[in-house]
Amino acid sequence: MSAGPASDVTNVVSGQQPGLSHVAIIMDGNGRWAKARGLPRAAGHERGVEALRRTVEAAGNLGIRYLTVFSFSTENWRRPAAEVNALFSLLKAYVQRDLSRLKREGVRVRIIGLRDGLPADVAALVDKAERETAANDTFFLTIAFNYGGREEIARAARGVAEAVAEGRMKAEEVTEATFSGFLDTDGMPDPDLLIRTSGEYRLSNFLLWQCAYSELVFMDVLWPDFDQACLEDALTKYRERERRFGAVLPGAV
Template sequence: MAQPSASQAPASSPRHVAIIMDGNGRWAKQRGRPRTFGHAEGVEALRRTVEAAGELGVQYLTVFGFSTENWRRPAEEVSALFDLLRLYVARDLDKLVNEGVRVRVIGERKGLQPDIAEIIENAEAKSRQNDKLNLIIAFNYGGQDEIARAARRLVADVAAGKIRTEDINPDTFGAYLDTAGWPPPDLLIRTSNEYRLSNFMLWQAAYTELVFTDTLWPDFDKRALESAIAEYNKRERRFGGTEPVAS
């Protein structure tokens, strides 16, 4: 995808941008380095992207940090990914809070290491009052798992008489998802020239505009985000209707 010049920067930004951050391993392999080196550089790309999203007026930025399927990777790589979360929060949380970023984490927390769960809870609590940018990190997350967990909670409420089965519709079901109360993504970006959702935000992305780029995640920056948003701004969103609908 071509990168825009400064004069071609998007005139307006979508309210909610989601990103599948892919390509760390390939980026490292191209340089003869281990995959863990690519993941470390991917954290730097995340820093740049969070800053860029705030500058461009994005209100919600959701990033796919660690999937439920990532547990299948070598133990050394999984451990390195957890270490990077620890490092990112330790180094950046105060800066994010001072810049008005609210940190939220979606995904299954049961079974996480106690210190990881504490890090997540602390980041959410410390940034709770902020409203400039919502940084949503999908960690130990899978779209199918999220839907299954939501269904279990809904079934329990039906059994308890809190909701009637005839009242169940997409809106009521959505209230049981990890993302309850947030707008669905307007734009979903996937890096590294891959063309699939990989079990990410399956419910929420029903009418999301998808942009795929061959940029590997460690190379992603503000210009790459601007380019994706510029492509998004060319789209006519109809949400199943015949006439374009304003975002």
């Protein structure tokens, strides 16, 4: 089951600052990066993949164990077909180029979102990446691809309804914890920190359930320029926050 805020509340009440293990990132700004340089949007996405490589390495260097990134949303199908195909190609290129290294370095790769509608070769590569890294537990890289938060919650609700109808669970057993077990992120802790690049201030349907108590940091940097220094800056902002989860810190007025 996903780890919700309950364990962190214990730390807050005891006066301890919860640790940071899971960072989620909305990787935004590839198109604007390319436009500012007179390049096609595909060039921005290519540089965005390089930024992802840097960020995975930086997260490991900084002691983060879980990194979840928003790569392609269910709404992105509305983009021009050429751009959608380019995004598919980049996912394939990333997995094909990096899978051996990720396996060797103990990274578990997980792709969340809908598999329906993905090209057969992309779906096969996604399955391969998950299968070949399933036993790894040093670092957890989750890529949200063909993902939408509302769709995920609706799909989980259908799963719960089917389980109750089939007698596999009782209605009174449906809690936040059991519901979380039907989400794509089952088994992962909720994000401590959500970062969005490019200066936009919205969640864009990303991890709506899981980010209920996440700290949010919005950064002006465009995603292709994101690096370890940017991640460190976001972590500094996170550590300046007081995470209360609805509780009152000791000594607060």
